[in-house]
Amino acid sequence: MRARRIVLLVVAVPVIAGLGWVGLHGSALSTFPRMPSAYEAKKYCSCRWVEGRDATFCDHYVYQDVVPSQGRTVDEANKTVTAKALWIRTSARWIGPREGCVIEVPLPPTPPPPPTNDPTVNPPG
Amino acid sequence: MVSAYFLTPLLLLAGCGGVVAVPQAAVTLEPGVPWEVPVREAWPTEAWPQATPEEVGLDPQALQRLVDYGFRRDGDEVDRKGQRTNALLIVKDGKLVVERYARGYTGDTPMLTWSVSKSMSSTIFGAAVMDGLVDVNQTACHYYEPMCRPGHDAVRVTDLLRMSSGIQWDETYETSPIFSSVMAMLYTRGSHDMPAFVARQPMAFWPGIHWSYSSGDANVGMAVLRGAIGNADRYHAYPWERVFDPIGMKDVTFERDGSGTFVGSSYLYARPPDLARWLWLILNDGTWDGRRILAPGWVRYLRTMAPAYYTTPVSRASREDNPGAWWYVNLGDPERDIAPPWPDFPSDAFGAEGHWGKYLWVIPSWDMVVVRLGDDREYGCAYAWQTDCVKDPNKAFTITLFQKLLAQAVK
Numbered sequence: 001m002r003a004r005r006i007v008l009l010v011v012a013v014p015v016i017a018g019l020g021w022v023g024l025h026g027s028a029l030s031t032f033p034r035m036p037s038a039y040e041a042k043k044y045c046s047c048r049w050v051e052g053r054d055a056t057f058c059d060h061y062v063y064q065d066v067v068p069s070q071g072r073t074v075d076e077a078n079k080t081v082t083a084k085a086l087w088i089r090t091s092a093r094w095i096g097p098r099e100g101c102v103i104e105v106p107l108p109p110t111p112p113p114p115p116t117n118d119p120t121v122n123p124p125g
Numbered sequence: 126m127v128s129a130y131f132l133t134p135l136l137l138l139a140g141c142g143g144v145v146a147v148p149q150a151a152v153t154l155e156p157g158v159p160w161e162v163p164v165r166e167a168w169p170t171e172a173w174p175q176a177t178p179e180e181v182g183l184d185p186q187a188l189q190r191l192v193d194y195g196f197r198r199d200g201d202e203v204d205r206k207g208q209r210t211n212a213l214l215i216v217k218d219g220k221l222v223v224e225r226y227a228r229g230y231t232g233d234t235p236m237l238t239w240s241v242s243k244s245m246s247s248t249i250f251g252a253a254v255m256d257g258l259v260d261v262n263q264t265a266c267h268y269y270e271p272m273c274r275p276g277h278d279a280v281r282v283t284d285l286l287r288m289s290s291g292i293q294w295d296e297t298y299e300t301s302p303i304f305s306s307v308m309a310m311l312y313t314r315g316s317h318d319m320p321a322f323v324a325r326q327p328m329a330f331w332p333g334i335h336w337s338y339s340s341g342d343a344n345v346g347m348a349v350l351r352g353a354i355g356n357a358d359r360y361h362a363y364p365w366e367r368v369f370d371p372i373g374m375k376d377v378t379f380e381r382d383g384s385g386t387f388v389g390s391s392y393l394y395a396r397p398p399d400l401a402r403w404l405w406l407i408l409n410d411g412t413w414d415g416r417r418i419l420a421p422g423w424v425r426y427l428r429t430m431a432p433a434y435y436t437t438p439v440s441r442a443s444r445e446d447n448p449g450a451w452w453y454v455n456l457g458d459p460e461r462d463i464a465p466p467w468p469d470f471p472s473d474a475f476g477a478e479g480h481w482g483k484y485l486w487v488i489p490s491w492d493m494v495v496v497r498l499g500d501d502r503e504y505g506c507a508y509a510w511q512t513d514c515v516k517d518p519n520k521a522f523t524i525t526l527f528q529k530l531l532a533q534a535v536k
Contacts (some may be wrong), residue, residue, distance in 0.1 A: 025304065031313040032303050050378050050394050051234055060202040061500070064299060098365070100380035100394065103266040103316045 036067040036085035044081045045092035045101035149333040150501030152438045154422030158410045160489035168414040170373035176220035187534035204261040205502040206257035208522045212397040214496040235394040243343045246389035251368040251419030268352035271324035284332040286450040287431035291330035294339040307340045317383035320348030334373045336433040340390035347389035363413040374399035404494035428475040441510035469532040
């Protein structure tokens, strides 16, 4: 019995603490995987089409050794770069001479429809 | 003028997080600057007049030592070690004395300035105050609805400009990306709408009492400016019409977030000679060739230490940060035995700094402005607290050594 209790403590406490930690930092953790590809795409885009540097220079410029890049595709005609890291692809696009580059993000979720007073939709009570 | 305290109720618990209310002094813009602005014969709107070091009273040998130091390279593009200076310009008495580029950059390249952008954003605010569009004593909520939340609604525009909003923020960069607020703002959760992301963060302190370096405060500021101007087209044209064009800055790029708000914290790109023009505008109290560009008193305001600095415990890492209004000053805090961070510069020097080696300084008592843009991936040890730095100051860019070499050229 006592051994079981110790095993339970040793296993359960870190698991519960870990779940709590994930719960607290959930949004930071869940969105982090997009960061390396977004970082690379945005920086590469601005290096090439705002600063006007060549591909080799920008390769060195965006290199980071924390999360390995899984490659990138460059659409010269549309001044768009798509980088892949942590199995996520993110694009950045050059908009114009004043505007520079912007990360292309998935559209934010559609907000819920406004509340209505129609009793058939929102039964009172 | 208004110098009374806001009659904010004492010890009122704010609705959010139990932050205790503290009354804040209103800002009064006092015209003029605490140095004598010489009468200028020529303005560098089209081109910078040039001079030899001797003509402006600088020691040519000492200046050469500075330039040699700045452009010394020990590494290559792969290992990214050593000084990685892209541009160095020194203007004295209105004349360009040093102009040199490296690493494939030229005077025609718009270069990323990172957090120097904040100081430009502060400058643009100076124009907006001049135009009567913004009042720094007004709340951010007055101009930007997402700040109208309990707690956040007490943040004033001046609190944003002095990075004292009290909004919770973690300003770390590549070294700790997962929980960094600024990395999330720029690249993931915030990239579609950066000010909205910042406004969603909880309050950590009552506004105006705690200084904490925050790129978030800067971007809420850009949303405030957007709200103050109102029309999106006018907002997008405003920095060019009011600041860049009048002083001859060409090819400026000021990137926006996914919703079209300027990324005032980070994404200004400009040619180095144009950055020197901007510093010249600041040195000349916000006037240019007979025209007032910035509100009277704005330059004095931006180089006044943020009051919250004096009530914020100073950490080892922030000891050398003397915050003005999105600018850095060189005053220290004698009361707490904190020396000025730039010992070889006059106490009236102030500047703009950015990630990876961007240093711009205005030095009124030398009638000088300096632009040094680099892409340093390591730094020399300039201060006793610094760890993770290069011990030999010659082997990496070391801010204090650079300043010492410049001072030797002036004396």
